[in-house]
Amino acid sequence: MSRILFAWELGANYGHLTRQLPIAEKLRKQGHAVFFAVRDTTIAARLLEPLGFAYTQAPFDTANRRPVQPPANYAEILLASGYADPPTLCGMVRGWLSLIRLLRADSVVIDHAPTALFAAYLAGLPAAVIGTGFEIPPDRSPLPSIRPWDNIGLDRLQQAEEKVLDRLNPLTVSSGRPKLQRISELFRYASIMLASFAELDHYGVRDGQNYDGPLSTDFSGQQESWREPDKPHIFAYLRPSLPGFELLLRALSKQAAEVIVIAPGIRRSQAEALATNRFRLHTQPIALNNGLLQSADLAVSYAGAGTVNTCLLAGVPMLLLPQNVEQYLMSRCVETIGAGIAAKQTRNETQFSELLEQALHTPAYRQQARAFAQRHAGFNPEQTLNQTVRMIEELLPDRKANEQTEVR
Structure with missing residues (x-):
């Protein structure tokens, strides 16, 4: 049995956990132990508690920072989420590393959790990233604008990327890991499952990218039906x-x-x-x-x-x-x-x-x-789910090695 940590750090509402739930349920049925670190424990109580999943609060910046101007790219999102302040970033990274160690995780499944991904990189731990186009930026440097309707200069995008790297790389050096040359290297470190269709990629269609289609939970809530067939x-x-x-x-x-x-x-x-x-x-x-x-x-x-x-x-x-x-x-x-x-x-x-x-x-x-x-009539969500579970399991160490090794 392997121990798998699901990480959700940024973003709000139900979408992140509803995407993770079918994966977690299938992994649990196949004998793995699954744990969640979530941004919103109220949503976790509604969705995870009834299914008996263990969860805890994810480390994230609680300062409620208000940037002077709206973030221009993914790097500026990170800067607005605690990365601009070295002690805050260090605290978040150490928090994720502590969770990994305390849970004796064998791998981490990342869902809009960039600091958890960075912690997995520092720990040399296998990671899988699932998300939409917005949550998984393209492999470019500097990271492109997320405000195409504004005239944002290349210099601003480059400066944001360099500032993030200036905050991350002292931690990579102290952990004995190679420095990052670009932010997108973090995503190349992990296995990626882009849960979207090409037409709905926030950054536009990416050449050579596999689009696996969405993952979601079929809610077993109240059944509804239309009562007036003659009305719209x-x-x-x-x-x-x-x-x-x-x-x-x-x-x-x-x-x-x-x-x-x-x-x-x-x-x-x-x-x-x-x-x-x-x-x-x-x-x-x-x-x-x-x-x-x-x-x-x-x-x-x-x-x-x-x-x-x-x-x-x-x-x-x-x-x-x-x-x-x-x-x-x-x-x-x-x-x-x-x-x-x-x-x-x-x-x-x-x-x-x-x-x-x-x-x-x-x-x-x-x-x-x-x-x-x-x-997309041939889209099969069950097939996407199976591919995702297979991708995660392929990252896991063999069980014998797992019993003898802990994340350090």
Whole structure:
């Protein structure tokens, strides 16, 4: 039996753990011991606790730093996440190394956890990286801009990369490991599983890159179905933190359509006050494997990668309301393939209503969403899951060596 640590450090919401869960369950069934270090223990309590997985708080920068300007590339994301301050970075790295040692991990599965990946590199421990295009930057130096709509100079991108390397390399030297010449070397150290389709890569299509397709958990929550077959059907996955959230709900409720909304975090009393027979609002994720999406005419979301993948595989056009740069980039991908539209600065009820009407009644969006689904009709998530598990197991030392060796 090998001991495998799943690491989640950056990012929010359910997507990271729902991507890791099917992998972890399969590895556990095959006899491996699985542990989680998570950024958000509340989400872990909801998803991991019922399945009996052990978890702890991941080391990450708790300073809530506010950069002077939005990060321009992956290197600046790292600088805004504690890497600009050497003691903070050292503390995070030592925290991950301590977890690896205390758990006697044989390998680490990285999901948006760059410091855990760096710790695995320092420890000489096998690592597998799973993620979307945004979470796994391309093998380039300097790392490219994540704000293509802004005029960001090459000098700024290069300076950010050099600053990160200046913070990391004293730790590599003290650990007796070779210096890093570029940040992307960390990802070359690991085995990579890019859980996306080429059209939905935040950085654009990468030459020679294998796109394995999304990994996600089929929620076993409440079953839902459409009750009014003669009306348009709108499915929405939203967050109360979305600017204009209540105005959007009001606009949705006034549509001449049947609407099902998932809004984790919304107050139950608020959901009950809005509910009608054709406008139903859920406070927790619901089951999506019963044909619900295939019968939807429109999906509305904040452009999380998991939701976008799931809806487009079902051939459903989208209205997207991105909140951060990762979601803006995903929205651009959807607009590029013509399968939907993104709201820019829309935050009043009238504008929301107009966008909903446009998205619902533009046949081209539906046509392109169905074309995406047809291009990927052969996609088999079980095959992607098996490939990922196989990749992780190939990294593991043989069991006899495992019993005699500890991570130092």
